[in-house]
Amino acid sequence: MSNYKINSALLCEAFKALSNPHRLALFNRLLNCCAPGTKCSPAVAVRYCVGELGEGLDIAPSTLSHHLKELNRAGLVEMERKGKNVECWVEPAKLAKLTTFFKPVQND
Amino acid sequence: MSNYKINSALLCEAFKALSNPHRLALFNRLLNCCAPGTKCSPAVAVRYCVGELGEGLDIAPSTLSHHLKELNRAGLVEMERKGKNVECWVEPAKLAKLTTFFKPVQND
DNA sequence: TTTATAGTTCGACATATTTCGAATTATAAA
DNA sequence: TTTATAATTCGAAATATGTCGAACTATAAA
Numbered sequence: 001m002s003n004y005k006i007n008s009a010l011l012c013e014a015f016k017a018l019s020n021p022h023r024l025a026l027f028n029r030l031l032n033c034c035a036p037g038t039k040c041s042p043a044v045a046v047r048y049c050v051g052e053l054g055e056g057l058d059i060a061p062s063t064l065s066h067h068l069k070e071l072n073r074a075g076l077v078e079m080e081r082k083g084k085n086v087e088c089w090v091e092p093a094k095l096a097k098l099t100t101f102f103k104p105v106q107n108d
Numbered sequence: 109m110s111n112y113k114i115n116s117a118l119l120c121e122a123f124k125a126l127s128n129p130h131r132l133a134l135f136n137r138l139l140n141c142c143a144p145g146t147k148c149s150p151a152v153a154v155r156y157c158v159g160e161l162g163e164g165l166d167i168a169p170s171t172l173s174h175h176l177k178e179l180n181r182a183g184l185v186e187m188e189r190k191g192k193n194v195e196c197w198v199e200p201a202k203l204a205k206l207t208t209f210f211k212p213v214q215n216d
Numbered sequence: 217t218t219t220a221t222a223g224t225t226c227g228a229c230a231t232a233t234t235t236c237g238a239a240t241t242a243t244a245a246a
Numbered sequence: 247t248t249t250a251t252a253a254t255t256c257g258a259a260a261t262a263t264g265t266c267g268a269a270c271t272a273t274a275a276a
Contacts, residue, residue: 008133012127016127050222050224059264060266061224062265062266067264085222095210098210099211102139130234169252169254175234189242192251192252193243
């Protein structure tokens with residue numbers, strides 16, 4: 001099977017979501033739980049609440065909320081309310097789909 | 109080594125380039141030289157000229173040119189004039205960098 | 217019940233993007 | 247040299263995006 005026709009509309013939405021510096025930073029923060037050099041092998045997807053994700057980004061809460069909504073809409077980030085907070089995480093399965101796109105066609 | 113700090117500005121440019129349906133289609137055309145089911149194992153990157161890439165996309169030549177310029181600027185597509193035509197192709201090394209981003213952090 | 221904290225929605229405004237047609241450049245063919 | 251083909255540049259217009267503050271909702275704590 002080749003990657004000739006992955007649903008390009010969905011793919012395009014994913015790339016659009018990652019095309020903004022703030023959203024890319026947010027997504028990256030969810031992907032990379034650890035600072036360089038530290039040990040970290042999460043069995044389960046890492047979770048951050050909205051506020052934590054926005055730290056150091058210097059954007060208004062409403063803007064932060066908007067960007068996370070976009071990442072969620074694009075299917076890249078999951079969100080779930082936990083008490084006063086809303087937790088965010090990335091499902092590893094979603095990543096796999098994206099990497100598939102960049103792999104060259106495989107035929108034998 | 110982790111992917112903690114890939115140059116996010118460059119990465120962002122790449123995703124922005126792929127965030128437009130027409131540009132994604134153009135890039136995909138360069139990635140997937142073959143129709144599904146056919147045999148195809150290109151030793152060298154596949155090349156299309158600008159006009160060929162635009163076929164069936166129903167956009168003006170100026171728009172096509174603009175989009176390819178964007179893909180080139182983002183470092184995703186190489187371009188070189190060959191006579192009357194301008195040939196376009198994707199360097200496999202560029203793809204590798206993008207896939208790295210989506211891979212989870214590896215620490216041992 | 218009142219108050220505080222976390223996050224979202226809405227409307228407005230500035231900026232960026234997409235697209236086209238007209239004019240232009242580069243190359244090859246007649 | 248003149249003509250045709252391939253592609254690019256430029257300017258303009260329509261649309262989309264990023265951002266904020268104000269007002270609002272959801273939940274927990276006092």
